[in-house]
Amino acid sequence: LAKTTQPISMDSYEGQEVNITCSHNNIATNDYITWYQQFPSQGPRFIIQGYKTKVTNEVASLFIPADRKSSTLSLPRVSLSDTAVYYCLVGDPISSGSARQLTFGSGTQLTVLP
């Protein structure tokens, strides 16, 4: 089971870039790294996914070094509405089927201050 470690909480100010780093030392060869965002009393929302190097979409960037033992979620110019819990996940294989069990840690509570 590939476990992840991320900071419990982070504070930032509006307009700043926020980088959240996640450690996953036991990541398997076939595992992808996925980040989710969750607001209170809502389901987690997919942000970004990657396997190696850098991935960018309209919301965030994901940086993955060559050894893949860590990853960094980068949120450019955060706003108050980015205040949420951010989860880093590494896919776990199951015996059959097309999808995989997701193993959530405790996540990182990001608080964006005015």
Next chain:
Amino acid sequence: ETGVTQSPTHLIKTRGQQVTLRCSSQSGHNTVSWYQQALGQGPQFIFQYYREEENGRGNFPPRFSGLQFPNYSSELNVNALELDDSALYLCASSGEGALKDTQYFGPGTRLTVL
């Protein structure tokens, strides 16, 4: 909006009762996963259904059971409710058309056991 819906939104039960929660997956997704999220913690995997069969199970007792129907919607049943079952129950769908390891979550059902 992910297209995953859950019902009911909120539910209050007493200890020892039974409860059924429902989930409609996103169109085209054939896999449904259920998660339990206690207050302040990350979601914990309960089980997954793929094409109407259980396809993986987390560390939950047999009183947690489920079903998936031919239209890929799903039910989570919990018997002999305990106080610790109070949590947000999340349903997530995925399928061959989705990104690898990506699951799309519904808004959840908040269960309170008194």
